[in-house]
Amino acid sequence: VPFDQLDGQIWFNGEFLPWKDAKIHVLTHGLHYASSVFEGERAYGGEIFKLREHTERLIASGKILGFDLPYSAEEIDAACNELLRRQGFADAYVRPIAWRGSESMGVSAQKNRINVAIAIWQWPSYFDPEQRMKGIRLDIAEYCRPDPRTAPSRAKASGLYMICTISKHAAEAKGYADALMLDWRGHVAEATGANVFFVKDGVIHTPDPDCFLDGITRRTVIDLAQRRGYKVVVRTILPEELEGFSECFLCGTAAEVTPVSEVGPYSFQPGEITRRLVEDYMAEVTPKRLAAE
Ligand code: PMP
CATH class of the missing domain: 3.20.10.10 (D-amino Acid Aminotransferase, subunit A, domain 2)
Structure with missing residues (x-):
């Protein structure tokens, strides 16, 4: 099954969307100019290991790229935890991502919306x-x-x-x-x-x-x-x-x-x-x- 066709939900700018509907436009600044930052986290036994440290690094990465995430660390942590519960996995990989949106095109994108999404899937082993x-x-x-x-x-x-x-x-x-x-x-x-x-x-x-x-x-x-x-x-x-x-x-x-x-x-x-x-x-x-x- 292709990765964009899995079942479940994705947290997308504050809402829980069906996995297949979590889409962005092709003229997204993050896609063209890599104005995006992300995290990789793992949940074990239903708990995300060092969640707050990862969330803080996500926020700090955004700041280094010149943007503020429109959600607090508390809100992002709560979204990760609620999504993990909804996905129903005890052990899983958690991927929050933040990117500049499609409001304007060009290197400068001062007014583009900062989007945030979180996906959670099962990724048992990174290496064979x-x-x-x-x-x-x-x-x-x-x-x-x-x-x-x-x-x-x-x-x-x-x-x-x-x-x-x-x-x-x-x-x-x-x-x-x-x-x-x-x-x-x-x-x-x-x-x-x-x-x-x-x-x-x-x-x-x-x-x-x-x-x-x-x-x-x-x-x-x-x-x-x-x-x-x-x-x-x-x-x-x-x-x-x-x-x-x-x-x-x-x-x-x-x-x-x-x-x-x-x-x-x-x-x-x-x-x-x-x-x-x-x-x-x-x-x-x-x-x-x-x-x-
Ligand atoms: N270096 C790179 C390039 C990485 O992608 C990762 C994984 N995020 C790491 C190091 C290890 O970082 P962490 O232990 O925070 O996952």
Whole structure:
């Protein structure tokens, strides 16, 4: 079934519409000029993990693109929760999006309406579940994460995903699951939809998100690792250093914690630290009332 033909409802500018009716005009500014920002959230056992943090990032991303969302964080959270209830899923993926509308065409769109929609669907595994625990294979992307002077790299803005789709498609065409992107200086940055971590001699290393998305999962994983007593070093990582790391994993809302077995010519073994963090992350996202059962 095509994605726009699913059953259920979509929250659209304050109303719950039948899924198939949540449409926009072809002359939408967000489509032509990428004036749109979005979020990706997951619900576990009927609760959306870190919902408020995601909603606040959505609002902040809009501000970076120069617009205010016409709904408060409370209203967006309530809409997400009510839609989850209506969709009837315990575990699901939540996608809020905000964009400039079709009131005028041209680069300038000062008066275009800011629209907001939320869709919720079931998305059990971002990467092939068969491959996932053995570790996925990553290519090294040709495109780099842009200099913060080139693009608003801290926003979760649709426009920044153009190079992610190109890079992911190029990697998939070569048989890889995803691509690792370097930044504009040639430092290791992130995958096309997840942050990256490495392990060496029991210490965890991850790049400083100074020109790419500071994932909410990334922050959760750092916290979980520190609670386990692992040392986490946030620092510049050069691609040549990949040879010296024993473990590698990705993390993100959709990807959760996914072990990596290869990045271009370098190989890794999903080891104890990766396995513990996969488990700790799943325990962390499970609502406390379910964990107690
Ligand atoms: N980087 C990119 C490019 C992403 O799309 C995502 C997923 N939103 C992440 C990192 C991880 O962010 P989060 O943990 O907040 O989902």
